[in-house]
Amino acid sequence: MKRWGLGFLSIVMAAGIATGCSSNDDVVSNEASNNNQSGSSGDVVNLTVWHPESSREMTAAYSEIFEEFNEMHKGEIEVSYEFIPRGNQYAYEDQVSAAASSSSLPDLLSLDGPNVANYADSGIIQPIDGLVDNIDDFVDSVIVQGTFGDELYAIGPTESTVALFYNVEMLEEAGITPPTSLEDAWTWDEFYEAAKTLTDRENGIYGVNWTLDYGEWIIYFSGPTVWSNSGGFIAEDGSTTEGIMNSPETIEALEFLQKFAEEGLVNLQPTPTEFEDGNAAMMLMGSWQWENLKEYPDTEWGITYYPRSPKGEQVSPSGDWTWGMSTNTEHQEEAALLLNFLTNEENGLKLALASGKPAARKSAFDNMTEWNELPLRVLKDQVIETSHPRPRTTSYPVLSARYGEAVQNIFLGADVKEELDRVASEVERDIERQSR
Amino acid sequence: MEAAKKERFEPQSPNPIKMVKRNNPNRMTYKRQKKVLGILFSLPALVLLFTFLILPVILAFIYSFMDYAMLRPGEKTFIGLDNYQRLLTDGNFLNALKNTMYFTAVVVPLQSLVALGLALLVNKKVKLASLGRVFFFSPVVTSMVVVAILWTFLYNVENGLINSVLNLFGIPNQPFLLSPNQAMNSIIFMSIWQAAGFQMIIFLAGLKEVPEELYEAAEIDGANAWRKFLNVTLPALKHVTAFVLIITTIQAFRLFVQPFVMTNGGPSGSTKTLVYMLYEEGFQFRDVGYSSAISVVFFIIVLSVSLIMKKILVKE
DSSP: OHHHHHHHHHHHHHHHHHHHHHHHHHHHHHHHHHHHHHHHTOOOEEEEEEEEOOOHHHHHHHHHHHHHHHHHTTTTEEEEEEEEOOTTTTHHHHHHHHHHHTTOOOSEEEEETTHHHHHHHTTSEEOOTTTSTTGGGBOHHHHHHHEETTEEOEEOSBOOOEEEEEEHHHHHHTTOOOOOSGGGOOBHHHHHHHHHHHOBGGGTBEEEEOOOOSSTHHHHHHHHHHHHTTOOSSOTTSSOOTTTTTSHHHHHHHHHHHHHHHTTSBOSSOOTTTTTTTSEEEEEEETTHHHHHTTOTTSOEEEEOOOBOTTSOOOEEOOOEEEEEETTOSOHHHHHHHHHHHTSHHHHHHHHHHHTOOBSBHHHHHTOGGGGSTTHHHHHHIIIIIEEOOOOOTTHHHHHHHHHHHHHHHHTTOOHHHHHHHHHHHHHHHHHHHTO | OHHHHHHHHOTTSOOHHHHHHHHOTTOOOHHHHHHHHHHHHHHHHHHHHIIIIIHHHHHHHHHTTEEOBTTOGGGOEEOTTHHHHHHHHOHHHHHHHHHHHHHHHHHHHHHHHHHHHHHHHHTSSSTHHHHHHHHHHHHHHSOHHHHHHHHHHHTOTTTOHHHHHHHHTTOOOOOTTTSTTTHHHHHHHHHHHHHHHHHHHHHHHHHHHSOHHHHHHHHHTTOOHHHHIIIIIHHHTHHHHHHHHHHHHHHHHTOOHHHHHHTTTOSTTTTOOHHHHHHIIIIISOBHHHHHHHHHHHHHHHHHHHHHHHHHHOOO
């Protein structure tokens, strides 16, 4: 009985192997016939593309653009695109790191502005100097953010900024009139006074809301406060952070923000829609917030400029997701074609409208008439006049993460200087390690 | 494929194994045959185990002696014990080690006790017992990420459910996840709530194995419920308890998801654990060498703690 069982098993196994072989044969023959077909009509180049998952509108717009590109180059180029979940931390970056370490990056990949330096320095994206059409049309901040050393590594269809959104009715009730031109942008004191007036703890209303997630957001939204006060994060050439990250100007800027938390003008654990629900009067948020607010048409919304330090100029953050060409690509020419298609005037406009972000090409702005009037004019003014890129350094991952942690601790009452000293020493150590 | 199968089943075609036996004088003995077949069957599992378990451990060990930036795999260089030296002076590492130890030291006894209590509770032969089992076990089958996000809402300082309940008793809002003194304890509480159901099931299996006669005998001797528990149940559960304690310890050491989702390791690093640090250094900061050194040290710590526990708990 047992022997029979054994024999039966071996037959099953043999049959299994036979099945495996035959299906393998099928695959091979399929490929062969494919090759034959494409051989007769020219080789189809396969391009792979990664972009982080974002809003429904953005995903739809990008899908449309890729499909259109595929249609235009039918039989020549085939783009397969993938939207990768990002979470509120660094999940997308982790995926890129993993792919880079196994040389399996896509031909074109989307990357956040501050990662350009690190990726370029590590040789996972390549220079695209001379490959981009009509480059003078881009706003300066896009070029600055995409440049590492003396070469351009990345270019994107949209820009981004952070401004102060407000609930028109609540401000009117409190008798507060926010500024409508760049020169009149609120100073810190005016901003603070407004937030204080608007806060009504008894009714659970906060003067201002700023999201406190754990990823890139913290340096993005708080950067302008620091720069406006002539503070900074790291030397221009990335050589040192000591005395800059923990300079008196940077400390002063963060002590200003800390005051909001200390006095309860901002909620440290807000619900995701605190501002939309009318439980916060103002909100420091990215330009994309305007699209979200359209889902709340019953309330009138306004936008005003990012507040400036009394000692300095008005500054706004810049740097959006941008496109780079990986060094793993074997189809530089086709990838450049797609890159130009993604960032041309028409598609830049399409993506800008879908995301509610400012366009990266000045010419695209000409067709965004809504952006010439308030409130969206505020965002346009900031992008063109006062935008400031985040630090460009190969130590950016450490800088961004450690600074974000420090700012959170600061909001919870930690000593500003102590926290920034620690960030400085950790970034310094990373700079040292990288230069080894 | 069809053809291949049919051919094999044709009556004329000889059974291959029988044929080997008949014609080959050096044919395998039955025992040997069984051994070869055994190896053949375990081969797929062995290959997978080697590729995804043993090989990474070996590589981590090698990388821990290297300067290896994740984005530059081509530029690895040996730097001897530098990574380990850095570990000893790294405040972040010592902090993470302290936090991990604290979590383990509190969770292991507490969670095991809770699990035992739950098991005794649902072991009763009453109708609601099986409902209780489902109730206590359901958090275990829920994804930890989901549970962590839910508890983040529950722990919210202004609008959280827990604070609303505390307010009813006149207790002011507690900054559960926002205070360096409370964050880790808050995570410990929700972790026990989430995981105790699993240990409960193991204890329950152990309880079912205790012979009913022992209780009857104890009863005849005049033992009350407490004596029965102390002198019958506990000794019978000795092996199960040892298993639960060791498993819980290993799980506790691996704490990552809760602080990752709920606190980002903060505030002030109070919930940063070894595995969190390993992820941070390796993936976020792309320092594979240093991260590997942390993982080797972590491995050694977990291994020695579980060996010591095994020695103490499992005597015979």
